[in-house]
Structures are given as C-alpha cells and as structure tokens.
Amino acid sequence: MDKFVIEGGKILNGSIPASGAKNSVLPILAASIMTRGTSVIRNVPDLQDVRTMMRILEYLGAKITFKNGTIEIDSSDINRCDAPYEFVKTMRASIALLGPLIARFGKAQFSLPGGCVIGPRPIDLHIKGLQKLGVDINIEDGYVIASVKSGLKGNYVFLGGSFGSSVLATANVMCAATVAKGTTVIEFAACEPEIVDLANFLVKMGAKITGIGSPCLTICGVKKLSPAEHKIIPDRIETGTFLLAGAITRGNVTVEKCQPLHLGAFLERLGETGVSIKSGRNFIAISGISRWKPVDVVTLAYPGFPTDLQAQMMAFLSLADGVSVITEKIFPERFIHAGELNRLGASIQLDGSRAIVRGVKKLLGARVMASDLRASAALVLAGLAAEGITEVSRIYHLFRGYHKFEEKLNYLGAKITRQKDTT
Numbered sequence: 001m002d003k004f005v006i007e008g009g010k011i012l013n014g015s016i017p018a019s020g021a022k023n024s025v026l027p028i029l030a031a032s033i034m035t036r037g038t039s040v041i042r043n044v045p046d047l048q049d050v051r052t053m054m055r056i057l058e059y060l061g062a063k064i065t066f067k068n069g070t071i072e073i074d075s076s077d078i079n080r081c082d083a084p085y086e087f088v089k090t091m092r093a094s095i096a097l098l099g100p101l102i103a104r105f106g107k108a109q110f111s112l113p114g115g116c117v118i119g120p121r122p123i124d125l126h127i128k129g130l131q132k133l134g135v136d137i138n139i140e141d142g143y144v145i146a147s148v149k150s151g152l153k154g155n156y157v158f159l160g161g162s163f164g165s166s167v168l169a170t171a172n173v174m175c176a177a178t179v180a181k182g183t184t185v186i187e188f189a190a191c192e193p194e195i196v197d198l199a200n201f202l203v204k205m206g207a208k209i210t211g212i213g214s215p216c217l218t219i220c221g222v223k224k225l226s227p228a229e230h231k232i233i234p235d236r237i238e239t240g241t242f243l244l245a246g247a248i249t250r251g252n253v254t255v256e257k258c259q260p261l262h263l264g265a266f267l268e269r270l271g272e273t274g275v276s277i278k279s280g281r282n283f284i285a286i287s288g289i290s291r292w293k294p295v296d297v298v299t300l301a302y303p304g305f306p307t308d309l310q311a312q313m314m315a316f317l318s319l320a321d322g323v324s325v326i327t328e329k330i331f332p333e334r335f336i337h338a339g340e341l342n343r344l345g346a347s348i349q350l351d352g353s354r355a356i357v358r359g360v361k362k363l364l365g366a367r368v369m370a371s372d373l374r375a376s377a378a379l380v381l382a383g384l385a386a387e388g389i390t391e392v393s394r395i396y397h398l399f400r401g402y403h404k405f406e407e408k409l410n411y412l413g414a415k416i417t418r419q420k421d422t423t
C-alpha cells in the first residue's frame with residue numbers, strides 16, 4: 001500500500017481544470033445499458049470507481065473503450081443481469097445498475113451493498129420505488145432478486161426517506177420509469193446536478209422527462225431508447241476540494257472548467273469565513289487570508305451544503321479563529337476523519353450528528369490513516385497546512401474519486417510524495 005508524505009506550509013497558487021463528475025459518470029454508464037448499440041460519454045475522469053463500473057459492465061457483456069477521457073460503450077451483447085458481491089462490495093454505487101437492468105431485461109440479481117465507513121447504506125427507497133413500478137423484489141442470501149411479471153407500469157412514487165431524498169434511488173426509479181407503460185411521477189426526487197445530468201442523458205436516449213432539476217419528476221414511458229452521446233458535467237466536489245486546498249494554505253487558487261452554479265451553498269459558507277471568492281461562467285477563484293472566521297455548516301441534499309465536502313470543510317475550519325459547528329444531516333456518522341484531524345492537533349468534539357470544531361492556531365504534522373474517499377482528501381488538506389511532515393496512509397481510497405490528486409496539488413505548489421507504506 002502507498003502513503004503520501006506531505007511537507008506542510010507550502011502556499012498553493014495557480015489554476016487547475018476541474019475533471020468530469022464521478023457521481024455523474026457512474027449512473028450514466030449504468031443507464032447506457034438500457035439500449036442496444038454504442039453510447040459515447042465524454043469528459044470522463046480516469047478514476048478507480050469508473051474502472052470498477054467498466055469491469056462490471058464488461059462482466060455483463062458490454063464492450064467498452066476508454067481513450068482520452070471518452071468512453072464508448074456498446075451494450076448490444078449484454079447477456080447477464082446479475083451483479084455479484086465481489087463487485088458491489090468494492091463500489092456501492094454499482095447499485096445504480098439495478099434500475100437499468102430491470103428496464104432492459106425485466107429482472108436483476110444484485111448483491112446487497114455493504115455499509116461503509118460513512119454509515120449504513122440502506123436501499124429501502126430503491127426497493128420501494130421499483131416495487132411501485134410493478135417490480136417484484138425479494139432479498140435472499142444477501143441478494144436483491146428483482147423480476148417484472150407483467151411489465152413495468154408507471155405510477156406515483158414518493159421517494160422521501162428519513163434522511164430526505166436519495167440520489168441513486170432517484171436514478172434507479174427514473175431509469176426504470178423511462179420504459180414503463182404509462183406515466184410516473186417521482187415526488188421528493190433528488191435534485192443533485194448529477195441527477196440532472198443523468199436525466200439529460202436519458203432525454204438524449206429518447207426518454208420523456210419533465211421537471212428535471214426539481215423535486216418532482218414526471219416521466220412518460222416510451223417503447224424504446226437509443227444510444228446517445230453526452231459530455232459529463234464538471235465535478236463540483238473535486239472543485240470544492242481544490243478551492244479549500246488554496247484557502248487552507250492561504251494561497252490563490254482558481255479552478256477552471258467548473259460550474260459555480262453547482263456550488264452555491266458551499267461558496268456561501270466559504271465566503272462567510274472571510275475568504276475572498278470571484279467566480280465567472282466556468283471558473284471560481286479564491287484568495288486565501290491569514291486567519292478566517294468560524295462558520296456553522298449543516299449538510300443537506302442539493303442545493304444545500306454537500307455532505308461530500310463536509311470532511312474537507314472540517315479540515316479548513318479546524319484552523320478558524322473560533323468555534324464552528326458542523327451538523328451532518330445526510331450521513332450522521334460521517335465523522336471518521338475527526339479523530340485523525342485531532343491527531344494533527346485539531347480540537348474537534350463529536351456529539352451525535354454534530355461536530356464542534358474549536359479552531360486552533362496551528363496543526364502539527366503526524367502520521368494519519370485515510371478511511372474513505374472524502375475523509376482522505378480532508379487529511380491531505382490538513383497535511384498541506386500542518387507544520388512539518390504529515391504521512392497519510394491507505395491513500396488508495398483517494399484514487400476512487402480524485403484523478404492525479406497529488407500531481408494537481410504539487411502543480412499548485414504543494415510538496416507531496418507518494419511512497420511505499422512499509423509499516
């Protein structure tokens with residue numbers, strides 16, 4: 001296993017482009033199997049999760065090429081509709097195949113996704129939503145066994161759960177509804193930009209969807225879909241992560257080829273800390289300050305503050321001039337990074353789904369361990385600001401969602417080396 005060795009105290013300056021959004025690519029690749037023929041997906045980041053999804057699709061029988069950020073996927077010869085545990089356990093997002101497999105084959109066998117370090121990952125909303133469209137679903141030996149006897153039928157589906165909307169449950173039900181007989185209304189649908197991107201791809205495939213971007217989607221079923229070409233939206237979480245890398249090192253960082261409109265809540269909070277922010281049609285520039293103000297953050301479904309930027313924001317606020325309270329409303333247990341940040345000298349106390357972050361004057365380099373994708377990014381950000389050397393082990397988590405992470409940070413002036421972790 002590899003580790004990052006970070007020499008802290010370097011100020012990051014400069015511009016980098018945002019990559020395509022991981023959480024848009026995954027459901028769109030899944031949706032492309034709903035029709036025979038070849039779809040072309042552009043602006044695809046070369047990430048481990050993308051490679052995992054490609055492996056699953058090839059296992060199902062798809063033929064895929066991935067060159068210079070473009071994936072061509074020919075789903076004509078897909079002849080399986082099962083997703084075994086060894087795939088699903090490595091990437092929970094493979095659940096995004098459930099709806100498309102049912103839409104194409106009228107059946108699917110899917111390993112129940114395990115939990116993960118950010119908390120339990122139930123799929124009750126996926127199951128409830130698909131059942132409303134006429135899918136028979138049983139759970140047997142850790143597998144979801146789904147089948148449709150007399151065809152998918154449009155229906156009214158309420159998809160609100162105890163934590164609000166569900167991104168991938170919305171994706172699954174929307175995909176299945178595109179070829180259901182009749183009209184489906186999805187109430188309390190997720191409004192994340194990645195769901196909008198998926199809906200726009202489905203419309204290019206011939207789906208009839210209105211209300212895109214709103215919590216109420218109306219889908220009129222069509223007889224068949226066709227392959228489509230699509231360019232993936234910029235990754236808002238990667239964008240926010242790099243802006244915080246600039247802010248925590250008191251530098252001036254611009255992220256280009258991004259979509260500022262997808263980061264409203266995040267930029268609002270970041271601006272309240274005193275960091276100066278300039279943005280245009282497709283760029284965001286921040287100018288760091290020596291000491292920033294604390295802010296309270298509550299993670300919510302889009303357009304609220306994204307849970308996927310919570311850990312990175314906690315790292316930044318650990319050096320604020322006062323106390324910040326972070327409330328995690330999406331994944332209440334998503335605080336595994338707090339303990340590791342405290343090893344770097346932060347002063348963070350957990351109280352259920354809240355983290356009390358008492359700003360400290362400085363962080364001190366130490367050895368810390370990454371645990372999930374976004375927590376790993378938070379530890380790297382803290383290491384950039386800490387005095388001395390920080391070693392982040394188990395950095396393989398990062399490669400799931402960040403393409404050339406350390407290269408991009410080093411290009412901005414960081415000093416990060418990747419080394420074998422012999423401990």
Ligand code: EPZ
Nearest residue numbers: 023093122123124125126161163165166167168308330331
């Ligand atoms: C997507 O996961 C993202 N993953 C996550 O990003 C992101 O954190 C999450 O949405 C929330 O924005 C992808 O898009 C691949 P949810 P998803 O269903 O769809 C509860 C990253 O770091 N829930 O929107 O699995 C659930 O427990 C990843 O890129 C149910 O109760 O998340 C959570 O509390 C991490 N029942 C809340 O809803 C269900 O059936 C939101 O989860 C489904 C979810």
